[in-house]
Amino acid sequence: MCGIVGYIGERDCSEVLLNALSKLEYRGYDSAGIAVFEDGEIHVEKAKGELKNLKEIVDANKPDGHVGIGHTRWATHGEPSDINSHPHGNKRVSIVHNGIIENYKDIKKFLIEKGYSFDSETDTETVAKLLDYYYEGDPIDAIIKTLKDVRGAYALGIIFKDFPDRIFAARKDSPLIIGVGDEENFIASDVPAILQYTKNYYLLEQGEIATIKEDRVEFVDMHKAPVKKEVQVSDLDMDAAEKGGYEHFMLKEIHEQPDAVKTTIAPRIIDGMPDISECGLTLEDLKGYRKLFIVACGTAMHAGVVGKYVIEKLARVEVTVDIASEFRYRDPIITPEDLVIVISQSGETADTKAALKLAQEKGAKVLGIVNVKGSSIARDSDMVIYTHAGPEISVASTKAFSVQMSVMYLLAFELAYAKGEITEEECKRLTAELAKVPDVIEKTMECEHDCQRVASKLIKAQSLMYIGRGLDYALSMEGSLKLKEISYIHSESYAAGELKHGTISLIEDGVPVISVATQSALLEKTVSNIVEVKSRGAFTVTVAKEGEEFNSGLNDELIEVPALEDVLMPMVTVIPLQLIAYYTTVLKGFNVDKPRNLAKSVTVE
Ligand code: M6R
Numbered sequence: 001m002c003g004i005v006g007y008i009g010e011r012d013c014s015e016v017l018l019n020a021l022s023k024l025e026y027r028g029y030d031s032a033g034i035a036v037f038e039d040g041e042i043h044v045e046k047a048k049g050e051l052k053n054l055k056e057i058v059d060a061n062k063p064d065g066h067v068g069i070g071h072t073r074w075a076t077h078g079e080p081s082d083i084n085s086h087p088h089g090n091k092r093v094s095i096v097h098n099g100i101i102e103n104y105k106d107i108k109k110f111l112i113e114k115g116y117s118f119d120s121e122t123d124t125e126t127v128a129k130l131l132d133y134y135y136e137g138d139p140i141d142a143i144i145k146t147l148k149d150v151r152g153a154y155a156l157g158i159i160f161k162d163f164p165d166r167i168f169a170a171r172k173d174s175p176l177i178i179g180v181g182d183e184e185n186f187i188a189s190d191v192p193a194i195l196q197y198t199k200n201y202y203l204l205e206q207g208e209i210a211t212i213k214e215d216r217v218e219f220v221d222m223h224k225a226p227v228k229k230e231v232q233v234s235d236l237d238m239d240a241a242e243k244g245g246y247e248h249f250m251l252k253e254i255h256e257q258p259d260a261v262k263t264t265i266a267p268r269i270i271d272g273m274p275d276i277s278e279c280g281l282t283l284e285d286l287k288g289y290r291k292l293f294i295v296a297c298g299t300a301m302h303a304g305v306v307g308k309y310v311i312e313k314l315a316r317v318e319v320t321v322d323i324a325s326e327f328r329y330r331d332p333i334i335t336p337e338d339l340v341i342v343i344s345q346s347g348e349t350a351d352t353k354a355a356l357k358l359a360q361e362k363g364a365k366v367l368g369i370v371n372v373k374g375s376s377i378a379r380d381s382d383m384v385i386y387t388h389a390g391p392e393i394s395v396a397s398t399k400a401f402s403v404q405m406s407v408m409y410l411l412a413f414e415l416a417y418a419k420g421e422i423t424e425e426e427c428k429r430l431t432a433e434l435a436k437v438p439d440v441i442e443k444t445m446e447c448e449h450d451c452q453r454v455a456s457k458l459i460k461a462q463s464l465m466y467i468g469r470g471l472d473y474a475l476s477m478e479g480s481l482k483l484k485e486i487s488y489i490h491s492e493s494y495a496a497g498e499l500k501h502g503t504i505s506l507i508e509d510g511v512p513v514i515s516v517a518t519q520s521a522l523l524e525k526t527v528s529n530i531v532e533v534k535s536r537g538a539f540t541v542t543v544a545k546e547g548e549e550f551n552s553g554l555n556d557e558l559i560e561v562p563a564l565e566d567v568l569m570p571m572v573t574v575i576p577l578q579l580i581a582y583y584t585t586v587l588k589g590f591n592v593d594k595p596r597n598l599a600k601s602v603t604v605e
Contacts, residue, residue: 002098003027009184017070026600028074031085036068046085069157071096074599078121089128099153099174250394262438263388279383296343299397307408314416324351336363345400347375455583468516479577496529509537
């Protein structure tokens with residue numbers, strides 16, 4: 001995690017760095033810092049906590065300079081504190097780092113023997129001091145020597161006191177772009193950081209080192225040989241990364257779902273049929289796979305679970321869903337006849353990246369379903385389908401989930417047709433139903449007031465339970481994750497039928513149980529489970545299809561969502577689950593968009 005930025009040009013550097021960092025806070029907000037050249041010296045300011053703390057310090061004592069680097073941190077080595085904040089270094093060299101240096105202890109030991117001392121507990125400080133150790137007048141030589149000694153992942157922004165007219169950058173396994181302006185240039189972990197200044201950028205590749213001056217950018221490889229690169233132009237809209245009148249990004253992103261889903265599915269429906277051939281998968285290929293593996297983390301993994309239920313039901317192809325951090329260490333039985341699907345919003349999740357690599361080593365082709373263009377997972381996958389959610393800023397994933405599910409449906413329908421499990425007519429009918437979903441999601445937003453009321457009844461809870469069966473169970477998992485990650489109320493999701501095998505003992509007077517009961521075929525069974533918890537004192541909240549009849553007194557709260565056919569219900573069911581999590585957190589007064597201990601992009605194992 002962590003976000004890094006850098007600026008060189010005529011503008012007020014501190015201001016540019018703080019602006020750019022504010023767009024990267026989703027990558028971590030344990031602390032922030034900047035290093036700016038002022039009168040030929042490196043001036044450093046740092047502060048624990050969110051960027052606003054650093055901003056107060058900088059406003060009071062602004063370094064007057066035009067070249068500098070900045071950082072927003074998600075702590076790995078060393079607690080969140082002023083001293084562990086980046087930039088790290090000394091009077092000669094200062095660095096900001098995103099990633100993890102695996103052999104930092106060995107480097108630290110070596111440097112202590114050479115007479116160096118350390119102020120922080122971070123792995124990053126060892127890189128800064130190693131650069132200083134190797135520096136004999138040529139920064140690129142020092143960088144190459146340092147990187148040869150370092151094991152791990154890094155994106156680095158570096159300044160040397162002797163070269164106040166340039167910034168250096170290098171990367172391996174952590175993302176970094178170089179923004180290209182008119183007589184000004186930038187570095188950043190992600191494009192939104194620089195969008196306010198320029199849409200043009202270079203993608204720094206593995207093992208490349210950039211020298212960034214005001215009027216030009218030069219690249220070399222690890223042998224100091226020059227590298228030529230093409231400028232890319234971002235198609236991101238700057239407004240998309242703003243709150244646009246909403247109080248929080250999460251609420252804005254929940255409301256963006258109709259558009260996000262439409263933009264994701266509309267170009268992939270051709271003559272009424274689903275068509276994902278843009279990624280290179282033909283109907284023949286699809287037919288040929290023995291088995292599918294879906295690998296992802298967190299919310300993206302839950303979209304995978306929805307995918308599994310739908311693909312297995314419609315296409316009758318076996319699907320295994322794995323949490324990426326488990327997949328990579330369980331020695332999965334994958335063959336070249338299998339297709340591995342990795343799902344990731346950011347495209348930078350370390351465990352998902354490692355799973356992708358493992359699958360390729362085992363000879364399988366990997367299909368990436370990714371939101372961020374040009375991200376590592378998008379580039380490393382053999383085939384890629386982009387979801388078109390636009391930038392998702394809030395740490396809690398909402399619209400990314402909906403677009404990931406949308407792609408799962410397109411894939412399931414196409415695969416089912418390719419396998420001959422459904423007719424062309426049925427495939428067209430299902431696809432037409434999917435095409436209606438954006439409007440139905442819009443209508444589902446009408447439950448917002450009900451969700452606010454339910455939230456007001458949950459805020460005192462110590463712990464709660466989400467239950468469901470089949471696709472409703474997949475949605476229970478997502479609802480539970482959403483609530484706990486931002487409201488800090490413990491919650492658990494359980495397969496409704498499994499409760500009686502132990503977990504039901506947790507139910508006592510007033511414990512909220514949120515039942516997801518949208519699957520008509522399973523409704524009777526789920527209702528029995530609601531009866532079981534109700535009779536043990538649970539406060540029952542049920543999310544169900546509009547018009548379903550329940551015995552009076554069964555549901556303390558009923559949230560109705562528009563009816564679609566069972567298989568598509570997750571697309572609307574998720575809305576109240578997201579809104580309940582959102583409003584509960586607002587009422588508790590917590591930071592909705594930046595929950596504690598988390599970051600948007602999880603680039604560490
Ligand atoms: O960027 P990715 O989709 O790979 O991220 C995976 C998870 O870290 C992510 O979905 C996480 O679970 C969300 N913050 C949950 O809201």
